[in-house]
Amino acid sequence: MYFYTLSQPPMLSILIPTFNYNIVPLVKEIFEQVSKCNIVFEILVYDDGSNSKLNIKNQSIKLIENCFFKELPHNIGRSAIRNLLGTDAKYKTLLFIDAGTFPKEKDFIKNYILIHNKEVIIGGMTYGEKPLEKKYKLRWIYTKKREATKGLHSSNFLIKKSLFQLNLFDETLKKYGCEDVLFFNNLLKKNIEIIKIDNPVIHEADDDWNTFIKKTDYAIENLIQLIDEGKLSISNYKISKLYMQLSQLGLDKFVSLLFKWLKPLLLKNFNSNHPSIFLFDFYRLSYFCFIKNKK
Structure with a gap:
């Protein structure tokens, strides 16, 4: 058990959007870490209408204390599901973690709690072991060469709920890509300080090359849309x-x-x-x- 000399320890809502993914190992790891931190918490996992057999496994999350799993009847998109999670969260401090990632360190949750008073904190992303199958290599290399050094992305970040409610993700973006770019850009335009710390999650590089190219196309189309609309x-x-x-x-x-x-x-x-x-x-x-x- 960790004990902190904090006058007001945080009450933490950990929010995990997922789609077609076995989220149980991530939830168990997060639960184990946060349970040692001597704080009030909840873990909300929302499935974005994936209609996947994996959700039979994901239903077991409901058996874990302070953990909740909800299946949406249809897909609402990466922005909307994050906004829904943030709205439903009970507590004042929100920690978003993407499905398809896993904490690199056993002190992942503790590292956030130690500086929880900041308005926005980004922990970063890194890459795991090299994939054995060639179809996953493009995604793995991109994570290693580009995303692991990219400054602002939503793979894991902490934000105060009061601030989040005033700066939601843009739900006009229905396809994959650039929703995090726009979100953090809007915060920076308002001179909101974004703290970056070395507290990464490992991206599991689970997209094969064909899926990753499709996502890349969507992200570029979204970027063009946002530029044309004057949002970026x-x-x-x-x-x-x-x-x-x-x-x-x-x-x-x-x-x-x-x-x-x-x-x-x-x-x-x-x-x-x-x-x-x-x-x-x-x-x-x-x-x-x-x-x-x-x-």
Whole structure:
């Protein structure tokens, strides 16, 4: 049992959105850690209408003290389910943790509690052991080379409920991608301090290359939508800045054509034992150009 010299120990709502995933091991680990922290807590797990046989296993969460599992009748999207979890939470301090991740350290919960008085804290993400099957290698490499160094993402973060209620995730985004970019960007525009600590979850890289490419396409489409709607600035993101430079040089249409010509070869590389992160970056940029030139 941990004991803290805190005048007001936090009452913590741990919120886990999930979809088509066996969430039981993560919940058991979180429960074990938070039970040692001598605080009042709840763990809410909401399944976003996955209609999966995995939910037979996930139902066992209800047998764990202070843990609740709810199946939504239909999919409402990554933004809406986070907003629903935050709204239903009983306590003033919220800790969001993504399905498909797992705490790297046994002090994961304790590390958050020690600085719980901050308004927003991001713990970060890292990568696990290299996957054995080639179909998972692209996702694993991307996590290692890009996401593990990315500053702001929602894989695990703590936020005060009062602040969250005033800054919900944008529910106009129905597809995967960029909802966390917009969420944290809106906080920064309001000069809300975001503290980053070394308290990562391990991304389990469970998307095969084909699923990951589909998610990548959705994320780029969302980014273009948010830029077009004025919710994000085109100059704030590397891929959109590169597109802007290509457009100014009149090269964006050529890159768009390259995307159509080279896509089969790129996909072949992504489903190989040695997927190239350079080629993946080119895929993202050329797809951005392709979508912009379709309009």
